[in-house]
Amino acid sequence: MTVPRQAVLEVLSADDRYRSAEEIFFQLHEQYPAVGLTSVYRTLTLLAQMGLVERFDMGDGKARFRLRTGAEEGSSCRLICTNCMKVEPCDQEAVEDQAASGSMDDVTRSLETEYGFQLRRRVVEYYGLCVDCRRRNEEKRSQEEN
Numbered sequence: 001m002t003v004p005r006q007a008v009l010e011v012l013s014a015d016d017r018y019r020s021a022e023e024i025f026f027q028l029h030e031q032y033p034a035v036g037l038t039s040v041y042r043t044l045t046l047l048a049q050m051g052l053v054e055r056f057d058m059g060d061g062k063a064r065f066r067l068r069t070g071a072e073e074g075s076s077c078r079l080i081c082t083n084c085m086k087v088e089p090c091d092q093e094a095v096e097d098q099a100a101s102g103s104m105d106d107v108t109r110s111l112e113t114e115y116g117f118q119l120r121r122r123v124v125e126y127y128g129l130c131v132d133c134r135r136r137n138e139e140k141r142s143q144e145e146n
Ligand SMILES: [Zn+2]
Pocket: 081, 082, 083, 084, 085, 086, 129, 130, 131, 132, 133, 134
C-alpha cells in the first residue's frame, strides 16, 4: 500500500463522518507531512473508483468522502448531520409509517404513468442535526442564557 493511501484510509477509518479532501489533508498532515493535498485528491478519486470510498456531494460544491462500511447497503435512507457530517442509516418504511402519509406511493404511480418507469429502489436522504449535535447546541444555548 502506498503512503498516501494508508494515510487517507487511516483518517477515514476513524469514524463514519464525511470529510472533504482538505479536512483529510489537515488531519493526516502532522503524521504524514510528505503527503500533499493533490495526492490526497488523487488517492480519494482512486479509492472511490475502487469502491472502497463513498463520494458524496452535499450540494455546497464540495465533495466529501467516507469509507464504505457496507452497513448502509441494505438501507434505503440515510440521516445526514449537516453539522458533524455523521451519517446514519435509517429504515425508510418505518419513517413513512410514522409519517402516516402515502405520498411515496403517489410518486411510484406517477413515475410509472408519466415516464413508464418502474421504480425499484429509491434513496432518500434527510439532512439535519444528529442527536449529539442537537444536545451540544442546546448546552451551548443554555450556557449563553446563564
Ligand atoms: Zn452531528
